[in-house]
Amino acid sequence: MSDFTSNFWSWFIASITIVGIAGCLLLLWITARKKVAARSDNTTGHVWDEDLYEMNNPLPRWWMGLFIITCVFGAGYLLAYPGLGSFGGKLGWTSVKKYDAEVDRLNASIAPIYARFDGMSVTALAADPQAQAIGERLFVNTCAQCHGSDARGSKGFPNLTDNDWLWGGEPENIHATITDGRMGIMAPVAEAVGSGEDVRNLAQYVLSLSGSPHDSVQAALGKDKFLICAACHGADGKGNQLLGAPNLTDKIWLHGYGANAIIDMITHGKTNIMPPQKDFLTEAQINVLTAYVWGLSNNQSQVSQASGQ
Secondary structure, rough: OOEEEEHHHHHHHHHHHHHHHHHHHHHHHHHHHHOOOOOOEEEEEEEOOOOOOEEOOOOOHHHHHHHHHHHHHHHHHHOOOOOOOOOOOOOOOHHHHHHHHHHHHHHHHHHHHHHOOOOOOHHHHHHOOHHHHHHHHHHHHHHHHOOOOOOOEEEOOOOOOOOOOOOOOOHHHHHHHHOOOOEEEEOOHHHHHOOOHHHHHHHHHHHHOOOOOOOOOHHHOOHHHHHHHHHHOOOOOEEEOOOOOOOOOOOEEEEEOHHHHHHHHHHHHHEEOOOOOOOOOOOOHHHHHHHHHHHHOOHHHHHHHHOOO
């Protein structure tokens, strides 16, 4: 009910609920007092299919009792729990509190499993078979929906198995990304670049930075326009991990390859969001997941060397 700008709908729903319960009790009271004149054979005179007679018997007391109990229970339930508009109930129950309690209970039950990893560095966790097995399950449950079960990503979702990192591939960078999330913004800059021809020339220059097939004449014309892009990607096009600006000198294209894809980025821009996981994972889980992700782009010999094994 908090989505509404006034209390009208809260009162409206609460009134309908209360009137509905009161109406049920009133209907029961009226029908209980109403007397139907019966014939000598205790029928009402209504007959169906020639031999089905409606008897003039009162409602069973047990049925009336259950009906009354149901209404009373409903009133008590609405007094204790949310249901009457914006009234939260005397017990203060909410689905959020219930969810948080379930999460706390689950985290308490798995805490002994993660206690073994307390104090271990990311590189040590990356070399620990048990930590890696747990990290893999965390990755499948938390990250695979976007990055794929093999962590190789797809268009718009980074590959986590190479060493091309938008925000840095060191353990502390990965930990920060998982914990607080990231928002990468490529602003539309076509108007600042100039005409449509200028945008196409700039796209060819961007292709030239990575040694990709390009039109050298157009690339030369677009070089000066790259000054607009250099603010984020650097004058050499190697990107800036502090801003999440990708390296344009390699052949890794997150949002599609070719002149048309680059023109689309220049014209329309792009916003990529990596959601934070700190509200869903404990610190111990984030540490293990960080080690697993870090290990994806570092071969086993590097991991063992880094961990001192």
